[in-house]
Amino acid sequence: xxxxxxxxxxxxxxxxxxxxxxxxxxxxxxxxxxxxxxxxxxxxxxxxxxxxxxxxxxxxxxxxxxxxxxxxxxxxxxxxxxxxxxxxxxxxxxxxxxxxxxxxxxxxxxxxxxxxxxxxxxxxxxxxxxxxxxxxxxxxxxxxxxxxxxxxxxxxxxxxxxxxxxxxxxxxxxxxxxxxxxxxxxxxxxxxxxxxxxxxxxxxxxxxxxxxxxxxxxxxxxxxxxxxxxxxxxxxxxxxxxxxxxxxxxxxxxxxxxxxxxxxxxxxxxxxxxxxxxxxxxxxxxxxxxxxxxxxxxxxxxxxxxxxxxxxxxxxxxxxxxxxxx
Numbered sequence: 001x002x003x004x005x006x007x008x009x010x011x012x013x014x015x016x017x018x019x020x021x022x023x024x025x026x027x028x029x030x031x032x033x034x035x036x037x038x039x040x041x042x043x044x045x046x047x048x049x050x051x052x053x054x055x056x057x058x059x060x061x062x063x064x065x066x067x068x069x070x071x072x073x074x075x076x077x078x079x080x081x082x083x084x085x086x087x088x089x090x091x092x093x094x095x096x097x098x099x100x101x102x103x104x105x106x107x108x109x110x111x112x113x114x115x116x117x118x119x120x121x122x123x124x125x126x127x128x129x130x131x132x133x134x135x136x137x138x139x140x141x142x143x144x145x146x147x148x149x150x151x152x153x154x155x156x157x158x159x160x161x162x163x164x165x166x167x168x169x170x171x172x173x174x175x176x177x178x179x180x181x182x183x184x185x186x187x188x189x190x191x192x193x194x195x196x197x198x199x200x201x202x203x204x205x206x207x208x209x210x211x212x213x214x215x216x217x218x219x220x221x222x223x224x225x226x227x228x229x230x231x232x233x234x235x236x237x238x239x240x241x242x243x244x245x246x247x248x249x250x251x252x253x254x255x256x257x258x259x260x261x262x263x264x265x266x267x268x269x270x271x272x273x274x275x276x277x278x279x280x281x282x283x284x285x286x287x288x289x290x291x292x293x294x295x296x297x298x299x300x301x302x303x304x305x306x307x308x309x310x311x312x313x314x315x316x317x318x319x320x321x322x323x324x325x326x
Contacts, residue, residue: 026107033105044174052098069103073114080117084124092124134304136265137274138257143167146260147219154226155239159260161223162236162253164216166268169194170275170293171210173250173268181224182231190214196294208294276304280312 038046059082060067065075076099083092096117100110111117147163150156165176175196183195192212212220220235227245229235234247248256254267272293279289286298295301302309310316 030106033107037101037105048094049098049101052095053102056095056099069106070108071099071103071111073111073116076111076114077116077120080120080124085128089121089125089128092121096121135267135269135273136263137277137304138167138261138266138270139274139278140167142261142274143271146262150260154241157219157223157226158237158239159256161216161220162256163260163271164219165194165212165235166257166271167275168212168216169210170272171196172272173253175210176236176253176268177234177247177249179235180231181229181233181235184212184217184220184224184235185209186217190217192217192220210294211292273304276301277308280305280308 041049056079057067059079060075063078063082076096080092080096083095096112100112103110112121143163143166147160150160162176165171165179169175171179171194178197179194183197185193185195187193191214193209194212196208196210198207223229224235227233227237227239229237229245233245236248236253237243237245238248250268257266257268257270258264276289276293279292286301289301290296290298293301
């Protein structure tokens with residue numbers, strides 16, 4: 001029996017045991033699950049879950065289905081079909097996760113594990129593809145050019161600090177937003193480390209560090225002094241004088257990137273993609289890239305750099321070696 005089969009069998013046994021208890025005890029378990037899930041999931045995850053379930057219930061109402069669990073496999077397969085070609089396969093899988101969680105919260109078997117739903121998902125991927133759209137890259141040259149165009153006003157000093165942090169650390173928008181002044185750790189050579197207390201791939205707060213260059217450190221220190229930020233204040237905050245010192249959200253950070261670079265196609269994730277591509281051009285190995293971007297596997301950085309990796313592949317090197325053959 002495969003590992004997955006063992007997991008499915010164990011899960012079904014748990015569900016069966018819950019159904020065997022009396023109604024009052026089951027209600028207590030459901031309430032306990034709701035309370036514990038509040039503490040287990042990040043706020044953004046909970047918000048995304050609520051939005052997905054709201055949208056699913058709306059789709060059910062529009063198509064004459066009940067949205068009360070358990071959701072029949074045929075209904076969920078039709079939901080997958082309806083989303084195919086309109087949204088990415090990875091987004092559909094996220095929506096299925098939310099519907100599964102809605103069932104788990106009531107100790108019901110997750111419906112997306114049914115073979116009909118799995119086949120519907122496979123059909124969507126085969127017809128429309130499983131690839132995800134990659135945001136355009138902002139490499140070091142792009143960011144340095146944007147920084148050099150900025151002046152000395154309050155907002156521009158803040159934006160310089162943000163751009164330096166983004167291009168040096170390869171941090172996600174959520175990580176940039178969460179940095180506090182206390183997370184800036186000075187080094188003897190003038191550079192710094194930024195302590196990442198929690199991230200998308202570190203939900204339980206084991207912590208990690210990101211590099212900040214000497215110039216980046218000076219830009220951040222200039223902003224901290226100008227804004228009068230204290231130890232517990234967020235570094236990436238509003239630029240208005242005497243404004244509330246609250247962290248900016250990811251959408252706002254992306255808008256700053258667009259404004260500073262003059263490009264409407266980039267986002268707060270673009271410097272992460274650009275960092276990987278710059279590293280591959282310089283010949284950095286994948287293990288060092290994974291350390292820099294705090295990836296647990298090479299899958300994502302390889303995806304960011306797949307065009308460059310193709311031109312650096314063994315096939316490309318063999319072709320170059322025999323380029324002069326006649």
